[in-house]
Amino acid sequence: MCIRVIGASNRRYAHIGDVIVVVIKETIPNTPLKRSEVIRAVIVHTRKELKRDNMMIIRYDDNAVVVIDQEGNLKGTQIFGAIARELRTSRFI
Amino acid sequence: MSRDSSGGFPVPGLSPLAGMVSTSSSRCMTTAASTTMDSSESVTDVPPRIKFKRLDKTAKHIMQILDKEAVEEVKGQREIPDIKPGYIVQLKVEVPENKQRVSTVKGIVIARRNAGLNNTFRIRRMVAGVGVESLFPLYSPNIKEIKVVDKKKVRRAKLYYLRNKMNALR
Numbered sequence: 441m442c443i444r445v446i447g448a449s450n451r452r453y454a455h456i457g458d459v460i461v462v463v464i465k466e467t468i469p470n471t472p473l474k475r476s477e478v479i480r481a482v483i484v485h486t487r488k489e490l491k492r493d494n495m496m497i498i499r500y501d502d503n504a505v506v507v508i509d510q511e512g513n514l515k516g517t518q519i520f521g522a523i524a525r526e527l528r529t530s531r532f533i
Numbered sequence: 534m535s536r537d538s539s540g541g542f543p544v545p546g547l548s549p550l551a552g553m554v555s556t557s558s559s560r561c562m563t564t565a566a567s568t569t570m571d572s573s574e575s576v577t578d579v580p581p582r583i584k585f586k587r588l589d590k591t592a593k594h595i596m597q598i599l600d601k602e603a604v605e606e607v608k609g610q611r612e613i614p615d616i617k618p619g620y621i622v623q624l625k626v627e628v629p630e631n632k633q634r635v636s637t638v639k640g641i642v643i644a645r646r647n648a649g650l651n652n653t654f655r656i657r658r659m660v661a662g663v664g665v666e667s668l669f670p671l672y673s674p675n676i677k678e679i680k681v682v683d684k685k686k687v688r689r690a691k692l693y694y695l696r697n698k699m700n701a702l703r
Contacts, residue, residue, distance in 0.1 A: 496675075500664070501665070520661065
């Protein structure tokens with residue numbers, strides 16, 4: 441669950457490629473992350489459309505994030521699912 | 534010229550404004566004597582109303598012609614098949630930033646919006662277990678090739694009900 445959007449002080453909304461602070465609500469067993477841990481993550485999928493300059497629009501069926509640490513490096517080793525190109529231009533992979 | 538024959542043809546934007554000004558002035562004065570004077574004034578000021586505007590002077594018509602020309606030009610360059618909802622379509626989309634890779638996109642067309650040059654269509658596909666909907670302009674120069682693979686029978690123009698049905702790998 442999202443607690444905070446990193447950026448300006450009263451920033452309301454985050455889109456694909458933004459870093460947010462999340463708290464973990466439920467986990468599958470045997471993972472290094474536990475419930476009610478507060479960590480940072482970057483948004484990779486949103487149900488809200490992502491608009492590109494050439495009038496192409498991408499809309500995912502779910503909202504998904506990828507967990508990162510404070511510097512911006514990935515915490516895990518694998519990412520499941522497709523990643524939009526916008527994340528390549530910013531400093532993530 | 535045909536314009537001279539109609540006799541004092543004003544700019545079409547001005548004639549309703551002139552009519553409004555004279556009617557508002559006639560409304561302000563209430564005495565009977567002055568209303569007759571005002572009515573004669575309004576008759577001489579406002580020209581007879583013209584029902585049909587000259588088509589080649591309206592911007593809407595000019596924009597329609599420009600739109601059609603642009604569509605014809607794009608159609609002459611590339612071959613763009615007819616795309617209807619329910620078709621399964623395979624696209625080759627060029628990535629403008631890298632300009633190196635031509636990625637293939639294959640999915641079912643769920644909607645099509647007709648707007649001249651801005652014809653757009655939506656494709657729904659499953660990418661790695663997640664449903665993804667993409668909207669593409671039909672005449673975009675980034676779309677290199679469109680190929681219709683299959684046609685499904687549908688009874689709707691917009692297949693948004695597939696969003697609830699196609700969640701196979703959630």
